[in-house]
Amino acid sequence: MLDRWLGRRIHLAFLLPGMVLYGLFMVYPLASSLGYSLFEWDGLIREGFAGLRNFRTVLFEPPYSVRFVGALKHNVLFFAMTFAIQSTLGLFFALMFRQKRRGFGFFQAAYFLPYTLSLVVVGFLWLLLLNPLWGGFNQLLRLVGLGKWAQPWLGQTRTALVSIILINAWRWLGFPILVFLAGLQAIPAELEEAARVDGANAWQTLRHVTLPLLAPVMGMVTILTFIYDFNAFELVFVMQGSNGGPAYSTDLLGTFFYRTAFGDSTTGGEPGQIGIASAIAVLMLVMVAAVSWAGIRLLQGRQVEY
Amino acid sequence: MATRRLWDVLLYGFLTAMAVVFVAPLALMVVTAFKSTREIFMNPFGLPASWSLEPFARVWSRANFSVYFRNSVWVTGASLVLVLTCASMASYAIARLPFRGRQWVYLFFLAGIMVPIRLGILPLFLLMKQLHLLNTHWALIFTYAASGMPMSVFLLTGFLRSLPGELREAARIDGCTEFQAFWKVMLPLVRPALATVAIVNFVPWWNDMFFPLLFIQSDRLKTIPLGMTIFFGQYQTDWGLLFAGMVLASLPLVALYLAMSRQFIAGLTAGAVKG
Numbered sequence: 001m002l003d004r005w006l007g008r009r010i011h012l013a014f015l016l017p018g019m020v021l022y023g024l025f026m027v028y029p030l031a032s033s034l035g036y037s038l039f040e041w042d043g044l045i046r047e048g049f050a051g052l053r054n055f056r057t058v059l060f061e062p063p064y065s066v067r068f069v070g071a072l073k074h075n076v077l078f079f080a081m082t083f084a085i086q087s088t089l090g091l092f093f094a095l096m097f098r099q100k101r102r103g104f105g106f107f108q109a110a111y112f113l114p115y116t117l118s119l120v121v122v123g124f125l126w127l128l129l130l131n132p133l134w135g136g137f138n139q140l141l142r143l144v145g146l147g148k149w150a151q152p153w154l155g156q157t158r159t160a161l162v163s164i165i166l167i168n169a170w171r172w173l174g175f176p177i178l179v180f181l182a183g184l185q186a187i188p189a190e191l192e193e194a195a196r197v198d199g200a201n202a203w204q205t206l207r208h209v210t211l212p213l214l215a216p217v218m219g220m221v222t223i224l225t226f227i228y229d230f231n232a233f234e235l236v237f238v239m240q241g242s243n244g245g246p247a248y249s250t251d252l253l254g255t256f257f258y259r260t261a262f263g264d265s266t267t268g269g270e271p272g273q274i275g276i277a278s279a280i281a282v283l284m285l286v287m288v289a290a291v292s293w294a295g296i297r298l299l300q301g302r303q304v305e306y
Numbered sequence: 307m308a309t310r311r312l313w314d315v316l317l318y319g320f321l322t323a324m325a326v327v328f329v330a331p332l333a334l335m336v337v338t339a340f341k342s343t344r345e346i347f348m349n350p351f352g353l354p355a356s357w358s359l360e361p362f363a364r365v366w367s368r369a370n371f372s373v374y375f376r377n378s379v380w381v382t383g384a385s386l387v388l389v390l391t392c393a394s395m396a397s398y399a400i401a402r403l404p405f406r407g408r409q410w411v412y413l414f415f416l417a418g419i420m421v422p423i424r425l426g427i428l429p430l431f432l433l434m435k436q437l438h439l440l441n442t443h444w445a446l447i448f449t450y451a452a453s454g455m456p457m458s459v460f461l462l463t464g465f466l467r468s469l470p471g472e473l474r475e476a477a478r479i480d481g482c483t484e485f486q487a488f489w490k491v492m493l494p495l496v497r498p499a500l501a502t503v504a505i506v507n508f509v510p511w512w513n514d515m516f517f518p519l520l521f522i523q524s525d526r527l528k529t530i531p532l533g534m535t536i537f538f539g540q541y542q543t544d545w546g547l548l549f550a551g552m553v554l555a556s557l558p559l560v561a562l563y564l565a566m567s568r569q570f571i572a573g574l575t576a577g578a579v580k581g
Binding site: 008009010011013014015017018019021022024025026027028029030031032033036044093096103104106107109110111112113114116117118119120121124125126128129134136139140143170173174175178179182223227231233234238254261262274277278281282284285288289292296 | 317388400403408415425515
């Protein structure tokens with residue numbers, strides 16, 4: 001019935017629910033973030049037009065600018081370390097697991113297991129394991145005679161951020177391994193065989209055949225990692241609170257944004273700086289969009305056919 | 307030959323050491339869940355004195371876990387039904403129906419594929435407030451389903467395009483309406499793709515704490531990850547209970563992964579490898 005009534009416009013009936021859902025709850029909020037950032041706000045009430053004043057506050061006026069630059073540096077380190085780990089260890093594991101030798105299926109499943117955990121569980125689990133007095137980690141160090149290394153890993157500015165980055169990598173690494181492996185399995189065996197027949201050794205085959213063919217997949221994973229790391233929030237929130245303690249040493253753009261937008265109940269900070277928070281969100285959006293756009297352009301430039 | 311043997315020993319040694327790094331914290335979590343707090347501190351790495359399930363029962367009833375669990379099931383389930391319905395219909399139109407501008411519609415959906423919806427949280431929060439959806443599960447369901455649309459449309463359109471177009475035409479000639487051709491002929495053929503899309507979406511939603519943290523205030527509406535934060539504040543000193551809670555929170559996804567790792571892996575890698 002609906003068919004006859006709509007006739008040639010039947011596609012509208014198929015498109016409408018999805019367009020409304022996605023348009024209203026995703027496109028509209030993301031697009032209007034920009035609008036929000038251009039206004040003065042008093043709590044939830046929008047006031048006068050502010051031009052770029054909110055952006056100036058975030059970028060140049062302390063304390064916001066200090067926190068913004070600090071958090072940005074932490075995010076960059078977060079991404080850089082994660083990227084380094086997944087492009088070396090992760091790639092190595094994927095190359096090994098491709099060989100399908102005895103026990104490799106088990107190793108692969110084992111490495112992936114932490115990825116299925118919620119970041120909240122991961123955060124709390126490591127919070128307990130790294131507890132300076134009773135946590136399993138320091139106890140283990142004492143047990144194997146490295147007791148002098150035992151320290152409050154999350155409680156000192158020198159080690160807190162790196163600990164959190166490593167904990168995140170612990171949970172995350174299974175994912176790049178899996179995707180690299182899928183990418184490797186999509187490479188036809190003939191190409192590598194041909195190289196070997198032509199006299200290339202294992203390293204040369206890897207360097208000149210396998211890795212160039214895997215580059216698009218590695219690029220894609222890198223973009224995903226970047227987006228993910230620039231939005232990281234839960235681990236720090238759960239383990240160090242929304243202030244990114246100690247002394248803001250684990251503060252990320254995500255926690256900085258959260259504090260600015262929704263206030264911080266734990267320290268009684270000023271809640272709801274909507275204009276400034278929106279400016280932070282827009283800056284994050286611009287960074288994520290710029291990097292993924294550039295990354296995708298780069299990937300399209302070196303698309304391979306096989 | 308000898309270097310090969312040496313390499314194998316080193317390789318397996320390293321892989322085993324890494325397996326310990328990845329699994330030991332989880333094994334410790336499970337074992338510790340069975341211990342009393344006193345036992346945890348006195349004997350952190352040994353086996354528990356008894357394997358009683360009592361801590362789990364306590365978490366389940368006393369710490370409201372059963373409520374959180376039910377909420378998580380409902381929120382992720384409803385979001386999945388919503389996104390699968392909307393995305394498969396839209397993908398069908400994009401892949402199979404002739405109309406002008408369908409490339410633009412496709413791009414409209416794809417535009418969101420790399421954009422984290424979190425960055426629109428402030429307008430989204432005010433929108434939910436205006437719609438009186440704050441502190442209801444619908445705020446979460448609509449947010450999750452909307453954020454799942456780009457990837458779902460991308461994957462389903464690809465699968466639907468790979469089916470022969472004659473199927474739809476034959477169904478139409480046999481007197482099916484467009485909707486019947488979609489529902490009875492095409493959709494059953496992309497069932498594996500629907501499973502993939504379901505898994506891509508399910509994992510992050512089940513584990514999400516961000517949106518519940520902002521949208522939900524009532525304790526009886528909280529999902530597991532948010533419930534965990536409450537629970538951790540309440541029982542800070544009762545480590546046995548905390549570990550039991552973590553095990554219960556993690557069990558569903560770990561079980562799902564172990565039971566259907568093939569689909570799981572296909573689902574999680576689909577976006578990255580195809581994109």
